Amino acid sequence: MIAEPTVGRLASRTVRSWTADATTAPADAVLEVADLVLEIDTDRGPIRPVCGVSLTVPAGSTLGLVGESGCGKTLTCLAAADLLPSNVRAVRGEIRLLDMRRALDTGARCADDDRRRLAWRRRLAMVFQNPLAALNPVRTVGWQVMEAFRVRTGASRRAARIEALGLLERVGIPDPRSRMRAYPHELSGGMSQRVMIAMALAGNPRLLIADEATTALDVTVQAQIVDLMRELQAELDTAVLFVTHDLGLVAEVADTVAVMYAGTVVETGPTRVVFDRPAHPYTAGLLRCAPRLDRDVVRLDPIDGSVPAPTAERQGCAFAPRCPRASARCTTSAVSRQARGSAHVVACHHPMPT
Amino acid sequence: MILRVTAIKLFRGLLTLLLVVTFVFVVLRLTGDPAEQLLPDDVDPLVLEHYRSVWGLDRPMHEQYLRYLASLARGDLGVSFRNALPASELIALRIPKTLELGITTFLVAVGLGVPLGIFAALHRDAWLDRFTMSFAVLGFSLPNFFLGIVLILGFSLHARWLPSSGHGTWQHMVMPVLTLATSFAGAIARFTRSSMLDVLGRDYLRTARSQGATRRRQVLLHALPNAAIPIVTIVGFSIGGMIGGAVVTENVFAWPGVGRLLTNAVADRDLAVVQAIVMLVAATMVTANLLVDIAYAWLDPRVRVGRGEGGR
Numbered sequence: 009m010i011a012e013p014t015v016g017r018l019a020s021r022t023v024r025s026w027t028a029d030a031t032t033a034p035a036d037a038v039l040e041v042a043d044l045v046l047e048i049d050t051d052r053g054p055i056r057p058v059c060g061v062s063l064t065v066p067a068g069s070t071l072g073l074v075g076e077s078g079c080g081k082t083l084t085c086l087a088a089a090d091l092l093p094s095n096v097r098a099v100r101g102e103i104r105l106l107d108m109r110r111a112l113d114t115g116a117r118c119a120d121d122d123r124r125r126l127a128w129r130r131r132l133a134m135v136f137q138n139p140l141a142a143l144n145p146v147r148t149v150g151w152q153v154m155e156a157f158r159v160r161t162g163a164s165r166r167a168a169r170i171e172a173l174g175l176l177e178r179v180g181i182p183d184p185r186s187r188m189r190a191y192p193h194e195l196s197g198g199m200s201q202r203v204m205i206a207m208a209l210a211g212n213p214r215l216l217i218a219d220e221a222t223t224a225l226d227v228t229v230q231a232q233i234v235d236l237m238r239e240l241q242a243e244l245d246t247a248v249l250f251v252t253h254d255l256g257l258v259a260e261v262a263d264t265v266a267v268m269y270a271g272t273v274v275e276t277g278p279t280r281v282v283f284d285r286p287a288h289p290y291t292a293g294l295l296r297c298a299p300r301l302d303r304d305v306v307r308l309d310p311i312d313g314s315v316p317a318p319t320a321e322r323q324g325c326a327f328a329p330r331c332p333r334a335s336a337r338c339t340t341s342a343v344s345r346q347a348r349g350s351a352h353v354v355a356c357h358h359p360m361p362t
Numbered sequence: 363m364i365l366r367v368t369a370i371k372l373f374r375g376l377l378t379l380l381l382v383v384t385f386v387f388v389v390l391r392l393t394g395d396p397a398e399q400l401l402p403d404d405v406d407p408l409v410l411e412h413y414r415s416v417w418g419l420d421r422p423m424h425e426q427y428l429r430y431l432a433s434l435a436r437g438d439l440g441v442s443f444r445n446a447l448p449a450s451e452l453i454a455l456r457i458p459k460t461l462e463l464g465i466t467t468f469l470v471a472v473g474l475g476v477p478l479g480i481f482a483a484l485h486r487d488a489w490l491d492r493f494t495m496s497f498a499v500l501g502f503s504l505p506n507f508f509l510g511i512v513l514i515l516g517f518s519l520h521a522r523w524l525p526s527s528g529h530g531t532w533q534h535m536v537m538p539v540l541t542l543a544t545s546f547a548g549a550i551a552r553f554t555r556s557s558m559l560d561v562l563g564r565d566y567l568r569t570a571r572s573q574g575a576t577r578r579r580q581v582l583l584h585a586l587p588n589a590a591i592p593i594v595t596i597v598g599f600s601i602g603g604m605i606g607g608a609v610v611t612e613n614v615f616a617w618p619g620v621g622r623l624l625t626n627a628v629a630d631r632d633l634a635v636v637q638a639i640v641m642l643v644a645a646t647m648v649t650a651n652l653l654v655d656i657a658y659a660w661l662d663p664r665v666r667v668g669r670g671e672g673g674r
Contacts, residue, residue, distance in 0.1 A: 089572055091571055122576075126575075127574070128574075129572060130573070133572070134569075134572045136565060136568070136569065138565060141566065142565045143569070144566040144569070144570075144588070145566070145588065145662075146588050146591075146661065146662060148663075155583070155584075156573050159573045159574055159575045191663040191664070193663070193664050204569075207569070
């Protein structure tokens with residue numbers, strides 16, 4: 009875990025990114041997403057699975073993005089990585105990645121030319137949920153790691169081979185020399201995720217996006233992969249956007265956390281602060297329904313109701329229909345974000361009492 | 363392990379050949395007496411009798427069959443009733459011409475069909491895709507004889523650019539190759555498109571995209587090796603259709619190949635020649651299937667036999 013002062017330093021950054029006119033990027037933010045709105049056309053009109061997401065991943069630290077499935081976590085990541093499927097349209101928003109910047113408010117999916125687009129993608133790396141499907145079945149492990157390195161750096165085959173061996177060793181693959189010749193179907197899930205991580209690290213990207221990277225794995229393997237990622241993050245000083253629905257994992261790996269609900273970020277702050285003193289009723293509800301071993305709870309306490317369909321142009325708070333603290337104001341007037349202590353920000357009319 | 367599997371496949375291939383030979387042998391003899399067909403109607407019955415005994419047609423069928431198999435085992439394909447030349451010699455003369463047509467067609471069809479299919483897949487649902495695919499379906503659906511005749515009408519009779527029949531110069535090749543390759547290329551293009559679309563939607567292509575691979579690299583290095591697996595299958599299976607098409611095409615353009623020899627031999631009830639050609643065709647198909655199997659193992663590590671867990 010990164011020391012407290014770092015979290016303190018992030019504080020102002022996080023708050024600033026909330027403001028709509030964040031025109032100057034903080035020097036040490038690796039990724040900054042501002043007011044991202046994504047739209048998908050369906051038979052029953054357009055829906056907005058992401059409506060106004062803003063988040064910041066500071067250099068060298070881990071941001072945990074949590075939320076239920078369908079809340080827009082993955083789409084936010086794909087937008088950041090410039091990998092949106094063709095049926096998803098960006099309505100507005102701006103994404104900064106290191107020295108590059110993309111405005112998405114033109115309505116076009118990507119106005120950038122190809123060279124810029126490739127340069128963008130080469131600055132970050134993604135690790136996906138299903139490692140076996142994410143690896144090319146007809147290419148050897150070695151080829152794929154080498155390819156990732158060569159695409160990002162333009163290195164020669166020989167240099168890539170040496171690098172690939174080093175990477176495979178670094179992610180804890182035993183006997184990397186012979187594993188280079190193995191095909192994905194010959195690997196276990198944990199091994200293939202290690203290979204994916206090796207591929208992601210090839211070329212030293214400054215940002216690693218891990219989208220439910222451990223969800224498909226067995227619990228024991230999951231713990232190993234999480235440990236590996238933490239180790240590597242500390243060693244390489246890469247910023248990580250760690251996406252998961254698992255609160256326990258977030259508590260373990262993230263320095264800061266952003267909680268998403270129905271396409272918006274409802275609360276963000278240093279992990280310990282958010283977990284200890286959640287300000288948004290949704291966060292509080294999520295924490296209540298997570299099973300804990302250190303307390304004698306007879307029954308888990310689920311949140312009533314279900315996530316609203318992202319169809320209508322929303323007025324007020326998306327969580328209002330399920331919120332125990334909701335008032336009439338919550339369904340009519342848009343929620344503004346309010347700071348609550350350093351770096352802790354909540355979007356709620358009636359935050360939990362401190 | 364690999365050897366054993368190959369041996370089994372070879373054995374199965376030989377068995378298929380034997381079945382084909384037997385079937386053709388029986389059917390040809392059930393559908394009429396070749397002696398009566400070949401000799402004039404008013405021939406002396408004694409001549410007929412003599413003819414039958416010379417060619418062994420008076421023996422019981424099982425004996426004829428066994429004799430035939432025995433001679434096959436010696437590599438003797440029989441002798442043409444028509445001009446007393448060994449069938450193998452007649453066919454051997456024609457094979458180069460058919461190969462010339464077949465290989466050119468194959469190259470043209472694959473060279474046209476695969477890029478068109480990839481192109482259509484990359485422009486999915488755009489008018490370019492629809493346009494290409496409409497042509498592919500049209501090409502695929504046009505019968506060979508019809509396309510051949512239309513081409514002759516257009517390029518030989520009307521425009522007088524190309525010779526309508528015969529063999530010798532490259533001009534003679536154009537229309538037969540076009541006729542045969544059109545349907546083949548159409549089938550390959552359609553298959554390539556759907557196979558490519560399937561692969562382009564896979565997670566591992568998203569991985570390649572996420573690394574910042576160029577479009578070209580994504581298609582050629584990441585997608586194509588996967589898409590090639592079903593394409594090879596359809597190409598292999600199309601060889602059967604191509605042989606059938608070649609028979610028709612060779613007749614339309616009076617191409618002096620095996621296909622034309624076959625039609626003549628069937629018309630004449632020249633048993634030995636028909637049997638030999640059918641066997642040749644069957645052998646070609648069996649070989650094509652074997653090659654598809656080998657290509658499969660080469661392209662897809664998941665079906666590679668004899669490769670243990672852990673990639674040793």
